[in-house]
Amino acid sequence: MEITLAMRILRTALLLLLAATAPAFAQPEPIKVKVFIASMFEIGENTGDRAGEFQYWFDDYWKDATPIEVRGATHPVFCNDDGVCGAVLGMGKVASSSSMMAILLNPAFDFSQSYYLLTGVAGTPPSRGTIGSVFWGSWLIDYDLGHRWAEGEVPAGDPLFMPRKGYEDVRLFQLNPALTARAFAISRDVPLADSDSAQTYRQRYPDAVAKGAPVVGTGTHMTGDTFFHGPGLSAEAQYIADLYQADDYVITEMEAAALAQVIGRLHGTDRIMSLRGAVNFDQGNPDESTLAHLDPKPGETAGGFDETLQNIHAVGAVVVTDIVTNWNQWQSGVPAQ
Known part of the structure; x- marks a missing residue:
């Protein structure tokens, strides 16, 4: 009886010793994210078929x-x-902002020093851009946060939009001017792809910018779930940009201002970059109705979609490479030019 009791005591002591000295179950270290690249859609698979917004990034960085x-x-x-x-x-x-919040809050990732590259295709006014051009966002404006009314319900020529009070902190974001300027300086001379179909389509417009070759630029990105088209709503977008004292409106897209709000809540907006490529004009040519522009006849689409995707990737990738290669300079903030 005494031997059995002694053995139990000894076994208990050994178990306690093992528990005290055994290493705790190791939790994997979170991935330190230097750059997070956000795309909004992919057409099919991530690789090997017709490319959407994500495929060129995937092929470059994440095939394995x-x-x-x-x-x-x-x-x-x-x-x-x-x-x-x-x-x-x-x-x-x-959709985009809820996904972004889920990712930001996931413990698998460390976003404490991350840069964010928000990318995708977009529209542009023919007076300021053309098919294949790529624009870094200097300002992000939420197109939908305000009051609107129909033409004819106010005196002719009066604006049809008024900002709604209470959204001052979430309807307008000036992205870090130093970061925007640095990204533009790094990428402004990147060669851009073009297509015969896009070149032909551009000639339908009288604007010199619309007829010209694609370029890298900067300006205001207008975020709206409303997929607006036509010269009237394009003018309204510029009116809103002027109203908020932002740069000229150059891009219409559907996500960036919402993503900036989500990222800003947790990590601020100083490391956000918005990069969009124009695959369509925000209005038809002067001889084309808005409906005809929205629903073109076969063979009358703009063309240049894949070339624009290539341009977005080419312009953004040189900045990503600079950040990662020179992380010791970027880690604490945007390096001086």
Whole structure:
């Protein structure tokens, strides 16, 4: 009896000793994200078929990466060994921003020093851009946060939009001017792809900018779930940009201002870059109705879609490479030019 009791005591002591000295179950270290690349949609697979917004990024950075599922996000996140991560977030303000918040809050990632590259295709006014051009966003404006009324319900020539009070902090974001300027300086001379179909389509417009070759530029990105078209609403977008004392409106898209709000809540907006390529004009040519422009006849589309995707990737990738290669300079903030 005494031997049995002694053995039990000894066994208990050994178990307690093992528990005290055994290493705790190791939790994996979160991935330190240097650059997060956000795209809004992919047409089919991530690689090997017709490219959407994500495919050129995927082929460049994540072909061998293991997908990381994130609860609440529409698509998995991919990361490489250099700290470049990315995902498809979904189209529109709600889908994209909810995916972004789920990713930001996931403990698998460390976003404490991350830069964000928000990318995708977009529209442009023919007076300021053309098919294939790529624009860095200097300001992000939410097109939808305000009051609107029909023409004819106010005196002729009066504006049809008024800002709604209470949204001052979320309807307008000036992105870090130093970061925008640095990204533009790094990428302004990147050669851009073009297509015969886009060149032909541009000649339908009288504007010199619309007829010209694609370029890299900067300006205001207008975010709206309303997929607006026509010279009237294009003029309204510029009116809103002027009203908020932002730069000229150059891009119409559907996600950036919402994503800026989400990222800003957790990490601020100083490291956000918005990069969009124009695949359509925001209005028809002077001889074309808005409906005809929205629903073109076969053979009358703008062309240049894939070339614009290539341009977005080419322009953005040189900035991503600069950040990752010179991380010791970028880690604490945008390096001086």
